[in-house]
Amino acid sequence: MASVKLTNVKKVYDNHVTAVHDFNLDIADKEFIVFVGPSGCGKSTTLRMIAGLEEISGGTIEIDGEVVNDLQPKDRNIAMVFQNYALYPHMTVYDNIAFSLRLKKMPEDEVYERVTKAAEILGITEYLLRKPRALSGGQRQRVAIGRAMVRDSKVFLMDEPLSNLDAKLRNQMRAEIILLRQKLDTTFIYVTHDQTEAMTLGDRIVIMKDGYIQQVGTPTEVFDMPKNLFVAEFIGAPKMNIMDTKLFKEGGNYYVKPFGVKIPVDGEKGEALKSRGVSEQEIKLGVRPEHMSLFFEDGENRIPCTLEVNEMMGSELHLHVLAPDGTSLIIRVPTINLSTAQKKQIKNGARLYVGFTGQVMHFFDRKENNNLLV
Amino acid sequence: MSELNQAGNSKKHMGLKAKQRLSNSLVYVMLVIISIVWLIPFVCIVLQSFRMESTGRVGYVIPQVWGLGNYTRLLETNFPRWYLNTLIIALVVAILQTIIVLCMSYTLSRFRFKIRKGLMQFMLILGMFPGILGMIILYRVLDDLGLTGLHAVPGLILVSVASSGMGYYVSKGFFDTIPKSLDEAARVDGANRMQVLNKIILPLSKPIVIYTVLTGFMGPWADFVFARYISQLKPLGMNVAVGLQSWLATDTMVHDNYTLFCAGGVVVALPVAILFMCLQKYYVEGVTGGAVKG
């Protein structure tokens, strides 16, 4: 139970590659924070620096107000779950979980108490005498978590703990981590490349790319107000549609004109543009697939498209359509709103119409790809 | 068309089976021949060690008079002393060499320190110098320390063990295959580096430890060059290799000692070979791992 503070943290490898640039972050006590980003973005490196497994090239890391830069991992009082679980193959599950306690020279009675309690919480009591080899992926994952749980550590670090599990198990374990978090009530730092995990688990999300923090915020903030094009495209699946267009003013109101279709920027977004006095410019316009509506006939502000690929996901359709200039767009359409006749109409090569309102638009400048409204 | 194809195929199929049977029997024949070639010298050596009617070389293999005379004669020579010498050397070298090799290879596998790469390149280059080159000076240094001639045993141990750190490749290759995250997990769990080695890595390294002990133990039985030079052919300071070779130095000696040599060879080879065969699995693991790692 502790706060973690990273100030100007930097990691430069021996081959002069900088993995992390000037990382600043305050993590509050008992907060669940998620580092997310594509591979090679520096998220794991940052976590490993907090753990003490990677030397810190610059800046300071504090845990509970104490600078830990020069401390060995064993002296930092942290617990960590590794991507490949890192269970000790020659020890039984019981010994694996008890390992850290025994290193602390805890009396065997207490070790027994703690290990069995953790095993009970995780539902692995019956496997305590097995070796990791004899366990399934999900069970190994639980042992790894159990090993971290028994320690009463100040900070709980997790490095892509679910990435080796299959999709179904991953969803289940995700829910269990949420439950675990409620039980443990400590500070969590969680690394993942999966934006769904980040959104569902984190109190706050840190989105990273190429060693730089792109945005820090709650799941709602990063979804609704992505700071830049990268965040916008990274969060949400399928990813946000991007259209090259011009933002212009007519009669005091803002308009965009993707593919020659003039659409007014109404609602909150329009007001925000006005109050900031954003100038007319070439922009990248972003609209999420789930925020686009599908029409079967032409109408006002609708973009005529050709259906290219149709992915049936069960509860919804992912339609890949081609806009008039050949740009590819994706639309998510809940199947519940479609009649049988309409479903039949959706086939490759069909003419469809796409529309959206100002409320769901995101505006990014062409040069820096930054959100004009943040 | 398709019918034709099928017919052709089935014919081919039949042919395949017959062909395989033929080629397999060919392989068996060759394997048997190879096995005979491989075994002949060893069979001969064993048979001749039981020959009682003469001591020199003869044109036949199967003894006319069988007996254990050569083996009892061994006891009257310096052979027991050589055997003891070699056994002591082998045991001590096996233990010390294993410790040194493991220290070296574990460090190079797990730690990233400033001179690591340079050190490895340096040792690679050192390895290109012929080892015999340093013999003269090592002899003189050991001589100054009184570890030559009669007292060659500690000298030989010292020489064999001292540079064994350079043979780290195979076990480093093995350590490299143990996931680093195990070390890291243990360090986060509160272990210092030494505890990581003792409690995590070593228990997982049984195959490579056995391999290193085995090669360390077998080396001294075959050590010839250094042993010869350092013992200066002083009878009590020799190991079995130098000793047995000295029995065959000239043609007249061959005439007197040939069967004795065979008996000595059997006594030396038997325990070493049995040990090797028992631990063959680990040896194979080490050799293949080492070659694949490069």
Next chain:
Amino acid sequence: MAPTFLFQEHLKGRSMKKYTELEYLRLSKGKKFLYRLLSSLASIPEKLWNGIKGIGRFFAKFFLGIVHSFANLGKTFVNGDWKTKLSYFIMGFGNISRGQVLRGLLFLLFEVVFIFYMVWPQGGLYWLKMLPSLGLQGPEKGYDEILDQHILIPHDNSFRILLYGVLTIFFIVAFVYTWRANIRQNEIAEKILASGKKLKSGKQDLHSLVDDNFHKTLLALPLTGIIVFTVMPIIFMVLVAFTNYDAQHNGYTNALFSWVGLEEFRTIFSWDVGGVNYAATFGEILTWTLIWAFFATFTNYFLGIFVAMMINKKGIKIKKLWRTILVLTIAIPQFISLLYVSKMFDKNGIVNGALQSLGLTTSAIDFWGTPSLARIMVIVINIWIGIPYVMLIATGILMNIPADLYESARIDGASGWKQFTKITLPYMLFITGPYLLTSFTSNMNNFNVIYLLTGGGPTNAAASGAAGAVGHTDLLITWLFKITTQNEPKYGLASVIGILVFLVVAIISLVVYSRLPSVKNEEDFQ
């Protein structure tokens, strides 16, 4: 893509034509091979040049580093406090005065030992002073009253002077390094104290030896061994190559030896040294060494793979037994098997006995007395010793070749032979490239097989008079051994040969290593 397409700069305008990748694809098979061969040969000088440049760069960096660090030392002296300044003269003073007693005492102890060693009457300074001359006063004639005869009374000892001279230089280098470390410590300590932090205590220092400095603990023993028993002897012997150390100048009891520069190198490359053609002898032995290494490596390699494939063949039973029989030659110490086999093929050996009693030959075949026959015999017998290693390695690799490679080849219509040449062999060569290289170089130095089988013989009459009783199967390494162990050893000459062996091995490794497929195209089979 194979880098052979892209031609090295220095070849521009020479006879080699450059092809683009697409042009290359249109060449005929023979032309492709020729082209690759020529281009790889053409790149050898560049490889060597790069190697030399690399070594040059290393030394440049090394010396720049030294200059740099000494410049820093000056700065530290000017900027440091009085504790630091005093540490330039009394090592460890800064540590002790700042509370790091353990470290300080170790530094101080080292300094005291060093100074004592240097000023001792027969200590470091003495050896250093004698090193350039390797001894001033040789043995002189004297009269022994007890024995009542004239004897030689030895004085200086060249061997000791060279040995302890080298050791002293080692010691001085170590001292300078430690001295510098001592000053660095002050520098760092001042910085840490200035930032308000605490210095590590002796207890913490000891703790770190099993934790973040554990590698130093682990390396201490192995590296000491290597430095004392490998590096030091090598440096010593390289120096001996520049002296006339031999039986007539043993450095103590009969005459001192002294520096002779490149004299011994000149000997080995001379056509006429007292009637002996050393250059030809050396050339002949080197050629045979390379031929031997080539055949010893590749016969074992291909036959080993062949045997492994036979044993691994589908439908072959008792695989384990076949393997165990083969592995016997590894299990039984070589000196027994080789000595025995050597006697088996002797003139009065069992083989000749058998041949004669079967009536196949009338007179004994002199396997070891005929030069070419002896050479063939050592290669053949080496197969017997060497196949099992390759067989073991090949078995491991064969089982690792992904089965789907063969399946897809069979679907593409490849025959068994095609499968072998297009999949098994390339895969094998790819993985075992480094092994082949090391096995080639270690065969060049394969003392045991040659020495135990033939002892180098039969005698090479053309080289009579040359040191070391040269024989037709002698490798450089056995020649070296003979020169140092013969009745009148020539240590200087032996060292020269040792250095040349090193050069040959180093050049081969340098040129071949970077061309190995597993080094060049790491990803191909992964």
